[in-house]
Amino acid sequence: MIARQAIVNVDKDVIGYELFNRSRAPAEHTAATDVILLFTAMSHAGREDLVGTKLLFVNSTHESLAGGHLELLNPEKVVLEVEPLGHVAATEAVARLPILRGLRERGFKLSFNHTVLESAYATWLPLADFIKLDLTVLRPEQLAVLVSYAARHSKAQLIATKVETPQQFDLLKSIGVSLFQGYWFSRPAVVETKLLAPNQASIIQLINLLRRQASTDEIEEVLKKDAGLAFNLMRLINSAGFGTAREITSFRQAVMIMGLKKLFRWAALLLTASKYGNTSASIGHTAVIRGRLMELLALEFMSEEEAEQAFVVGIFSLLDAMLSIPMQDALQLINIPTAVRDALLKHEGVFGELLQLAEACESSDDLAFDHSASVLQLTSQQINWAHLQALAWCDQITQ
Structure with missing residues (x-):
């Protein structure tokens, strides 16, 4: 309070x-x-x-x-x-x-x-x-x-x-x-303050990487595997108290702006504060799978930079459920590109179509699956293989 x-x-x-x-x-x-x-x-x-x-x-x-x-x-x-x-x-x-x-x-x-x-x-x-x-x-x-x-x-x-x-x-x-x-x-x-609490194992893994001054790639990998961790970093970067005015479009950018020293202090504080959060772990797990699936599918026809934005759409697509507030209010807390915002709020654009496809994979909605696959010109084999890879990638966080 x-x-x-x-x-x-x-x-x-x-x-x-x-x-x-x-x-x-x-x-x-x-x-x-x-x-x-x-x-x-x-x-x-x-x-x-x-x-x-x-x-x-x-x-x-x-x-x-x-x-x-x-x-x-x-x-x-x-x-x-x-x-x-x-x-x-x-x-x-x-x-x-x-x-x-x-x-x-x-x-x-x-x-x-x-x-x-x-x-x-x-x-x-x-x-x-x-x-x-x-x-x-x-x-x-x-x-x-x-x-x-x-x-x-x-x-x-x-x-x-x-x-x-x-x-x-x-x-x-x-x-x-x-x-x-x-x-x-x-x-x-x-x-009554609300914190989106990451998995403590993810925070500890991040702290250990920062202590040994790991590469940006390794740090980004941990951030992408925990929706709570990713949101908290983007929330801090966008906070008026932090003082960053520029638009951050990827976790890699966020890591580079923060620097290892500030990231370490932030992660240590987050570990202390995380016990106050009450987010369901299953929601965050689903969001990570969505993000990875959308990223893998986007790489079939997009640049790597655009695919990173597809990941952001997926991992933040359940923010309303995580925070128990409407999506429009949740997106006021972070600064994201217009194409990402339109996908999350209205399912518009190519990112919106990718999100609908990811949701169809979860719900086994064949009609929605076929429609989005056709619009995106992706085969069932490509989608199913990407989904299996996303599930396996996400499960690595518990190993």
Whole structure:
């Protein structure tokens, strides 16, 4: 369960959202929960995109600020909310500076609470992009002093939190606060997150290949044999939080864009998160067979690149069943070529005809089989042989 609460400007336009993990008690905030929260938000397979295109504010422990999972994020869209250290000497705050500076250099924005205005945190203050002022712990006379001090000594935007009345909003505007968060604007909206969980054996196999820096061909082979694994990678690549704007048409492209280091971090996180998924293994198995069958048949009369798109159609042809949402909504989660989308939604084009043929092979619908075979100019012998090869290829994943 993840909650998302809006942060708005003086015109009440949303500029970002703060994410909260509602699956744990407040006392259980650890580096591990930070990692799972972000990974789940980016991989969420429901109708609503939790990450979106606005700024994403994420409360972070100091341990998680050094985590490799941040390499999977588009830093331009992420604001890391840095916890205070408590009553500390200035030397302890200075010791954390290298990590904070490194995050800023990589493009992340940093947010602190009002304690960053204390002298012990003087070295942190120049790094602040945002400073949060909690109305439940600060009196009105304190607010005016802190706002004035922040304006003189930093370039940070101030965010008033726990705003619950129009009177508070008017007061805060009058003293120079420009951003707001609280029940008066919106309550946290809770989303029950959905993950399409791959077979854990597939993830482990992928991790082992990445550890020995296997070839792109070997890595692609594993991705193509698990529909959940393939979808999760395409979902991440297409996430606004990852920051890729280009159209990805094959798993090979996805592997090359990610690189082995990021792929390894992603696979390790996916292995941890996969236990939360509830996808039927049989659906994914059928999707993989479809994809391979369509690819083999496409190779009879298409280029290798076009055949790869035929595979994508097949392996994603059961996304609606895997995610329990309509296909049109499922396809909003990933960026695919128009020809692939038309085949999945309307069974149009040559890929749509190949998909109908694959479905006919599963259902033993002779009329549909004969029609599609005729349109594609494929013989029964070609189709049956390709189907046997697809079944054998898919079964190799369990060996």
